[in-house]
Amino acid sequence: MTRSPWTRRTFLETSGLVAVGLSVARSARWSHLASGSEQSSSTPADYSLHIRNAAVEIAPKRIVGVTTYNGQFPGPLLRFKDGQAVTIDLSNDTDTPQQLHWHGQKVSTDVDGAAEEGTPYIPAHGMRRIRFTPNPAGLRFYHTHNWAGADLGAGQYSGQVGIAYIDPKSSPGNYDREVFLLLKEFEPTFSRGGDMDMNFLAPATHVKALEDAGESAMKASLAKGMPHGFEVGYGSFTINGKMLGHGDPLRVKLGERLLLHVVNGSATEIRSLALPGHTFQVVALDGNPVPNAANVPVLWLGTAERISAIVEMKHPGVWILGDTADDDRRHGMGIVVEYAGRNGRPVWVAPPAFTWNYARFAKPGSTGAPAEETIEMQFAKDNAAHEGFNRWTINGAAYPMNAGAAAASFHLKKDQRYRLRMRNASDDIHPVHLHRHSFELTKVAGQPLAGILKDVVMVGGYQEVEVDFVADNPGPTLFHCHQQLHMDFGFMTLFDYA
Ligand SMILES: [Cu+2]
Numbered sequence: 001m002t003r004s005p006w007t008r009r010t011f012l013e014t015s016g017l018v019a020v021g022l023s024v025a026r027s028a029r030w031s032h033l034a035s036g037s038e039q040s041s042s043t044p045a046d047y048s049l050h051i052r053n054a055a056v057e058i059a060p061k062r063i064v065g066v067t068t069y070n071g072q073f074p075g076p077l078l079r080f081k082d083g084q085a086v087t088i089d090l091s092n093d094t095d096t097p098q099q100l101h102w103h104g105q106k107v108s109t110d111v112d113g114a115a116e117e118g119t120p121y122i123p124a125h126g127m128r129r130i131r132f133t134p135n136p137a138g139l140r141f142y143h144t145h146n147w148a149g150a151d152l153g154a155g156q157y158s159g160q161v162g163i164a165y166i167d168p169k170s171s172p173g174n175y176d177r178e179v180f181l182l183l184k185e186f187e188p189t190f191s192r193g194g195d196m197d198m199n200f201l202a203p204a205t206h207v208k209a210l211e212d213a214g215e216s217a218m219k220a221s222l223a224k225g226m227p228h229g230f231e232v233g234y235g236s237f238t239i240n241g242k243m244l245g246h247g248d249p250l251r252v253k254l255g256e257r258l259l260l261h262v263v264n265g266s267a268t269e270i271r272s273l274a275l276p277g278h279t280f281q282v283v284a285l286d287g288n289p290v291p292n293a294a295n296v297p298v299l300w301l302g303t304a305e306r307i308s309a310i311v312e313m314k315h316p317g318v319w320i321l322g323d324t325a326d327d328d329r330r331h332g333m334g335i336v337v338e339y340a341g342r343n344g345r346p347v348w349v350a351p352p353a354f355t356w357n358y359a360r361f362a363k364p365g366s367t368g369a370p371a372e373e374t375i376e377m378q379f380a381k382d383n384a385a386h387e388g389f390n391r392w393t394i395n396g397a398a399y400p401m402n403a404g405a406a407a408a409s410f411h412l413k414k415d416q417r418y419r420l421r422m423r424n425a426s427d428d429i430h431p432v433h434l435h436r437h438s439f440e441l442t443k444v445a446g447q448p449l450a451g452i453l454k455d456v457v458m459v460g461g462y463q464e465v466e467v468d469f470v471a472d473n474p475g476p477t478l479f480h481c482h483q484q485l486h487m488d489f490g491f492m493t494l495f496d497y498a
Contacts, residue, residue, distance in 0.1 A: 045089040045129060047078060049100065049162075051122065051144075052093035056159060056186075058238050059246040059332070064186045066159035067094060067144075073241040074182045074265070075142065075162020080134035082166050087131045090122045096154075097121035101145040102164065103304060104287055104455045105436070107132045109475040112436055114145050116406065116494055117476040136438065137168035138287025139261045139306045141182075148267075149401070149488050150389070152188040152232070156267035156484050159184075163263055166287075173283050173293075175259035175310050179250060180240070183273075183301070183323075183333065184265040187235030192228050198270060198429055200300055202355035203445040206462040213425040214381070214462060221383035229383050229390030232268050232485055236332050237323070243332030244322060245346070250337045256313040259283070264301035267484040270429060270458070272324040273299040275337060276349035277315030282361055284308035288438065290361035291451035298324060300356035302431025302458040304482040313339065320348040358444050363451035368442040371419035371468050375410055379459070379481075379491070381426040389489045392481065398490025399480075408496035412471040419468050427461040430486065435478040439467035456482055471497060 054071040055063045069075030080086060092098045099121060101113035109117040111130040122128045134140075141163050148155025163180050236243055252258065260280070264271050279295045286306050299307050322334025329348065336346045382391040382398075391398050400406050412418065419442065424430060433456045441452045443466035459465045480492035 043087070045087045047086060048089040048091065049075065050091045050093055051098050051100070051160065054159070056241060058186060058236055058241060059243040062236065062243070064159075064236070066186070067153070068159040069162050073159040073161075074184070075160070077180055078142070078162065078164040080164060080166045082135060082137040082169055083133060085131060085133045087129060089127060089129050091127040092122040092124060095124050096146070097124050098160075099145040100142055100160075101435075102132070102140065102142055103433075104138075104140040104306075104438075105132075105164075105166075106135055106438070106473050107436060109436070113142075114435060114478045116478050116492070117435065134164070134166045136288070137166045138284055138289075139263065139308055140164040140166060140287055141263050141265065141304075141306065143265065147401075147488055148484055150387075152190070155488070156265070157188050157232075161265035163261070165261065173259065173310055175257045177256065178259045178261060180261045180263070181335065182240055182263045182265045183238075183271050184241070185234035185237050185267075185269060185333075188232050188267070189235065190230045191233045192230065200272070200354075200356050201429065201445070201458065201460040201463075202357040203447055204355070204460075205445055207423070207464055210423055210425045210464075211462040214427055217380065217425075218383055221385075226384045227388070229381075229385075230388055230485070234269070234331075237328050238332055239335040242335075244320065244329065244334035245336060246332075247335060249318075249346075250321065250335055251340065252313045252337060253340050254313055254316055258311045258313065260307075260309050260311055262299060262301065262307045262309070264303055264305050266303045268303060270300065270302050270431070271333070273301075273321065274324055274351040275311065275321040276319050276347060276351070277317070278311050278313075278319075280307075280309035280311055282307055282309045285358070285361060285452060286438075286454040286456060288453040291363040292361050294360045296354070296360070297351045298354045298356070302429065302456060302482070303484075304431060304433055304456045305454075305458070316342055318342050318344050318346045320346045322348060324351060358441055358452055358457070359447050359449045361452055362441070362449035366450040367448045368440055368450040368468055369417065371442075372416045374419040374421055376421050376423070377493075378423045378425055379430060381428070386489055389485070391489050392486050392491035394491065394493045397493075399492035401489065406494055408476060408494040410493065410495045411498045412477075412495050413498050414471055414474055417468055417470050419466055421464065421466050422459050423464050424459045424462060428483075428486075429461055430459045430481045430491070431456050431483060432459055433480060433482045434467075434469065436473045436475070437469045437471075437477065439469040442466045442468050
């Protein structure tokens, strides 16, 4: 049942969303003029990204064939200046129309890179030139927004991920050097394995009503003889495109302060990271400075989450900065940290048990501003309901995968402050993402908090999370789980502005 993203586009074109079809046609025609004398094309762009298939060597003689940006993985690090407009040429050397999403940026629907919002596709063997003003400052990233479905070569299973950093006008802290780390798995395969048990979120309290709903739905499905829905596993794990021990080590000096910018570029996985003998002072979450820069022994990142953290180099040796999951680390999820003058085999020491609580980084004793309106959302899983895949719903509705136009389900009034109350009636953790806006965490598993601005938040199994956002960037706005398998099979909805 492999479907190309073409399916959804073609379907949008023929289903009354004429504007989408027209802009695709325009940009396809424009691509013929790209090398001609058209005024806009005669000026070189500030940046060029070429989407193309390439062989990427993640360890000696271990080569994966994936779709990339500029033939490399990760895609080039793009450094922007806060508030300074850029022109970018997006070329597509593949046979498939592509979307490139500027994750975490407040941009227009024309450049955001989501077909559901009306962004034109970058045509197969064609190009689009876009112009926008990067903002807000901080750690962002860019990635494909194509539908993958059962095609493990498409969507974010591919190598279409890169980091974008928007330099803030003032320095984000006291450090000597920045290091960018992109975490990403390769060689995906389907499995029927049950859900991974992940107990790292705090508070750990479950909402009884959500648990009852989720458990009884699962029991009913299994009683009918249904297998567990497909999950995705991986054969190789990388940081900056290299399996542990196969890239250059991170060479450091005693007393040096590194600012690590960590991006979880995974299609489906939640990652952790620890460095024996060191702690991370978290200064920003999803690129936005946090009110309380607390020290932690372990970082946890849902898909598409980012953490900026300062690490003081004060424990000489040769160490593994790696995932706390032994199996994933042994299959590559780590990078060697080597102090000057030290050598030998890199050492891993498991960190003490630690739970991840967003409130640790919040403004102490403070609650968010009141919202003008609350939007209720309940997430649920329909076990193995779609050709063996779990189907995901928001308030009972799965976003259409291959039929029927999706009208917006929620209508926003410009400049109003909204509260999203998300209730997760499944046992999975969902890293949910809102496009083109940032939100403030206001309640996590019953615990009120304020001052943390993000664009992805992990909603724990059978838990509730509340976030507030101001509707200040008009246009259709996508909301979805960033787990590719969840998003592709229904876990998505659209906001528009009245
Ligand atoms: Cu999800």
